């Protein structure tokens with residue numbers, strides 16, 4: 356059923372055909388204030404609101420665009436109280452079960468049917484979480500769909516919490532990135548994200564959906580003698596990479612961020628691996644300041660159309676110049692904390708002499724013109740319309756983190772008002788997800804009619820998790836543009 360072409364992503368904006376997403380699970384509702392920061396949330400959230408008022412709309416929009424019949428045939432019943440949200444739950448019979456909008460929990464449940472995988476997984480996860488040996492026997496007895504749910508939420512059917520939650524599993528992007536027909540797995544920096552990454556690894560190496568790709572799944576690892584190094588050296592040489600720092604912008608071009616989460620050693624390995632395996636010709640490393648607010652490059656820019664990007668103004672040419680003010684550079688070193696370093700490595704060329712880009716806009720413009728052959732001038736929408744303090748405020752709530760459903764149609768958060776104004780100024784329509792869904796349900800509009808539009812998702816709870824719709828998606832297939 357799944358052919359080779361099922362996995363292929365060569366741009367950020369080609370029509371999206373398949374992706375992996377994970378709906379907020381019960382574990383998110385168990386985050387407590389003292390642990391919120393450790394678990395990489397800025398606050399505790401209200402699960403029911405996050406699901407029913409926010410994430411479910413995201414899911415419905417995705418299904419409408421990627422798997423129309425699946426949702427349209429049921430749209431009038433799925434949210435009735437008597438349906439108990441079973442449409443959204445992978446362990447229920449009425450679950451949407453799409454092969455276009457794919458939930459890892461469903462794939463996990465499938466692979467757990469096999470006894471050898473089940474026992475290996477239970478052993479790895481229990482070892483990682485440091486649980487008792489006897490718990491393993493208890494887990495072995497669970498039915499696969501319940502075991503899958505428990506491994507993710509950490510909660511047994513009798514409500515006992517046996518593992519910490521993995522609330523960031525909704526940010527599937529960070530776990531793996533499709534680079535042409537390869538999949539680059541992550542190696543998370545943060546301990547809170549390790550269980551997610553173990554789960555994903557098992558899925559990619561064991562689920563029949565990826566059977567043709569086993570030798571195309573790339574794992575980036577620490578150097579062989581890593582465990583011999585002392586703490587300081589380990590800190591310096593550690594290899595960590597998260598998907599939010601990896602952007603497949605064109606068939607021949609991959610971007611890799613170096614950030615709070617992705618290390619220079621990981622970026623070096625990616626450059627070598629991409630060239631050795633002949634996956635892309637150019638890898639551009641974008642070094643951003645290691646800060647919580649910009650944990651991955653995709654929190655500071657994403658693409659809307661081949662010639663249109665949304666980006667954080669403090670990283671822009673103008674933003675940097677403004678910050679420098681009337682300071683006279685010959686008086687001393689003025690180094691802005693927001694200055695980026697952008698280095699491009701081309702296959703077959705000397706790595707000692709990478710191509711340098713002075714500004715982010717120069718790189719993005721080069722991608723638009725030379726990689727994506729745009730015939731129109733490249734344009735930029737700036738977070739908060741580049742007005743202080745809106746630029747920073749809205750970047751913090753993911754104004755720069757939009758997901759393209761097709762070229763020119765993106766999903767973003769509703770709370771970033773000034774950024775939305777910027778979209779309008781660039782000729783984009785701005786619509787609320789709920790209104791759009793209503794028009795789809797009543798057949799007043801069809802997904803193929805939607806062009807040049809920013810779809811706004813309610814985001815009061817979601818944004819506290821510090822990620823947007825780009826982070827909440829792991830594209831597996833996009834059309835070529």
Ligand SMILES: NC(=[NH2+])NCCC[C@H](N)C(=O)O
Nearest residue numbers: 395526599651820821822826
């Ligand atoms: N691709 C992204 N920007 N992901 C955002 C991840 C947010 C998550 N709370 C974390 O800190 O890990």
